[in-house]
Amino acid sequence: MPTCPSGSFAYTIKAGDTFWKLAKTYNTTVAAIQAANPGVNPNKLQIGQVICIPGSNTPPAKPCPAGSRSYTIKAGDTFWKLAKTYNTTVAAIQAANPGVNPNKLQIGQVICIPVGK
CATH class of the missing domain: 3.10.350.10 (LysM domain)
Structure with a gap:
């Protein structure tokens, strides 16, 4: 498991994950994820693989409906x-x-x- 730099968090790859999808989910960029994970091939992510994602591990909240x-x-x-x-x-x-x-x-x-x- 990688030791993630300050300002990032460890994330375990799930089925269907891509750097692009993770960048959108966590409000960062593909380039920032790549920079935090030297040596990780974004085209060969494996379920269970742990990477570092810059930013907060809480995706931006979607507003809840009225009520x-x-x-x-x-x-x-x-x-x-x-x-x-x-x-x-x-x-x-x-x-x-x-x-x-x-x-x-x-x-x-x-x-x-x-x-x-």
């Missing part, structure tokens, strides 16, 4: 626990977060929580 608020996942969070905490349902949280796998929540991930129901 919901953004929430940053903390250790131990589950949709069930959040539903109880915010007086909503697991189904409502799932509906507000299409594409989010409730079984693979990551610390620092930003989701939307329905409120005022």
Whole structure:
């Protein structure tokens, strides 16, 4: 695992990742990712490979729709626990977060929580 320079973070490659996609997700550039990873061939990324990405490991938050608020996942969070905490349902949280796998929540991930129901 590489020791990432200050101002960057370690990222584990997942299926479908490219430097271009990661640059867009983390608000950086392909050139900056390449500079932080000398010797890494961007055309031969492997699932499980760890690289360094300049910037913050929290992607810019997408605004939540009206009637919901953004929430940053903390250790131990589950949709069930959040539903109880915010007086909503697991189904409502799932509906507000299409594409989010409730079984693979990551610390620092930003989701939307329905409120005022």
